[in-house]
Amino acid sequence: MTDVPPDEAVRSSNSSPVNEVPYSIYSRKEKWLIVAMVALAGFYSPLPANIYFPAIPTIAKAFNKSTDLINQTVTVYLVFQGISPMLWGPVSDRRGRRPVYLVCLSILVGSSIGMALCPTDSFWLLLLLRCFQSGGSASTIALGAGVIGDISTPKERGGYFGMFNLGPMLAPCIAPAVGGALSQSLGWRAIFWFIVIMVALCLLCIALFLPETLRSVAGNGSIPVPRHLRPAIPVVGRKAVMSSPSSDDILNRNPKQSLNPFILFTYPDVLVLVTFTGIVYAVNYTITATISSSFAIIYPSLSETVLGLCYLPSGAGMIIGSSLTGKMLDWEYARIKAKKGDNFTIEYARLRIMPFYLLLFIGCVIGWGWCLEFNSHVAVPLILAVILGWTSIGILNTTMTLNIDILQTRSSGATACTNLVRCSLAAVLxxxxxxxxxxxxLGWTYTFWGGICALLLPLMFLEMKMGPRWRGKRDLAEKAEEA
Known part of the structure; x- marks a missing residue:
């Protein structure tokens, strides 16, 4: 393994020698507060899509359109959910996280107000507003990933990213129950007023408290930023002692960055990761999205309220998986780094546990199909939903954490590429x-998709073996270009 370059690029960009200022001036409690704020914002990325599902029949009747036609609003939402982060992610990597957060959340509030007031004889307006709603909400995941990359080192990044992902992953499990209850009791417009109120509170929280973390602007947090990038109430980092920029800060203040995130698809290690993540996400999203429709046919005695509650086991699995995976990633990083020494590579440290997650996920996907095929007791698929939630978020946390590790200064752009692939594949599936x-x-359909996921396993071993070499060549080429 001596021909594999050590993880110097990641290590040098994410740590500072003793006697120099730390990678981030924020305390552990302050970092968790920042992660909580961006996780809250990330919650509103999938929320408008999933809270909308139970109201589709009601909206179809209100607009005098077929259900298939109303489903076009779901399609356009997924399309823009994949496209918009490709714009906002790279912009945040250059201009700052705070202004992009404020713009995106404002767009989401405005479009949701429009949908709540949309006349029922203007279906075209409903479609247009769904595009804006998706464009405003989708980028909060890429922005949150960028913030976590700004404030955390690889040693601690797994735990932070695992907790951050709870926001965007829990929304698909909670939102249908909330949407169904609101639509049934207050009407379909109440769904969008609910989004307006909740997102407005999140926007206020970001405006008041979230500091600017972009390292090319704020360094490790100790460098003063322009007034328009400062939080109204600087409760995070306010006790930090100002110091002159270190070499680490200087390197991170002046990275050569491109506003074109599509160039990341030319990196073979990134392409492997986004393909793996996208297929697993699409399969799991399809299972989640069809729970209510499948259960309504197979278990006709279940009420609409109970069908909404059937999404909760998946959410419970995600909570368990996110907490365990984050801690496991940090523990594996520290253990393998101490064991490997100069032969340490970030790819091996992150992906060593991936085969376990993938094989368990595949088994549950196949089991899900055959349980529904044979009309098993409802408790069986609900138990499988817990494991599916756990393994899917474990896979997502692992691959997206590694993406941030290997693309430190372009973390939002890297996450935007992942988002484009997974949303596109989910829309198709x-x-x-x-x-x-x-x-x-049902049985053979999910056996087929389980088999497709099984074909991904060699990609992880390829990434562990070739990823350090691909990254090393890229780093050398970029250094030569800068010189």
């Missing part, structure tokens, strides 16, 4: 799943 289950049956 959701549009195909009904036809597949009709022709193949």
């Amino acid at each position: 959701v549009s195909l799943i009904d036809r597949m289950t009709t022709r193949m049956g």
Whole structure:
């Protein structure tokens, strides 16, 4: 393994020698507060899509349109959910996290007000507002990933990223129950007023408290930023002692960055990671999105309220998986780094536990299909939903944490690329799943997708072996270009 370059690029950009200022001046409590704020914002990325599902029949009736036509609003939402972070992510990597957060959340509030007031004879306006709603909400995941990359080292990043992902991953499990209850009791417009109120509170929280963390602007947090980038109430980092920038700060204040995130798809290690993440996410999203429709047919005695509650086991699995995976990633990083020494690579440290997660995920996907095929007791698929939630978020946390590790100064752009791939694949798979289950049956359909996921396993071993070499060559080329 001596021909594999050590993880110097990641280590040098994420740590400082003794006697120099630390990578981040924020205390552990302050970092957790920052992570909590960006996780709250991330919660509102998938929320408008999933809270909307139970109201689709009601909205179809209100607008005098077919359900299939109303489903176009879901399609356009997924399309813009994939596209918009490709704009906002790179902009935040250059201009700052705070202003992009404020713009995106403001767009989400405005478009949600428009949807709440949308006349029922203007279907075109509903479609247009869904595009803006998605464009405003989708980028909060890429922005949050960028913030975590700004404030955390690889040693601690797994735990922070695991907790951050709770926000965007819990929304699909909680939102349908909330949306169904609001639509049934107060009408479909109440769903969008609910989004307006909740997002406005989040926007206020970001405006008041979130510091600017972009390292090319704020360094490790000790460098003064322009007034428009400062929080109204600087409760985070206010006790930090100002110091002159270290070499680490200087390097991070002047990275050569491109506003074109598509160039990241030319990096083979990034391409492997986004492909792996995208396929697993699309399969899990399809299972989650079809819980209510599948259960309504297979278990006709379940009420709408109970169908909404059936999403909660998946959420419970995500809570468990996010907490365990984050701690495990940090523990594995420290253990393997101490064991490997100069032969340490970040790819091996992050992905060593991935085969376990993937094999368990595959087994549950196949089991899910055959449980529904044979009309097993409802408790069986709900137990599988817990494990699916745990393993899917474990895979997502692992691959996205590694993406931030290897693309430190372009973390939002890297996450935007992942978002584009996974949302695009999810949109395609959701549009195909009904036809597949009709022709193949539930059991063979999910056996097929489990088999597709099994084909991903060699990609992880390829990433562990070749990733350090690909990254090393890229780092050398970038250093030569800068010189």
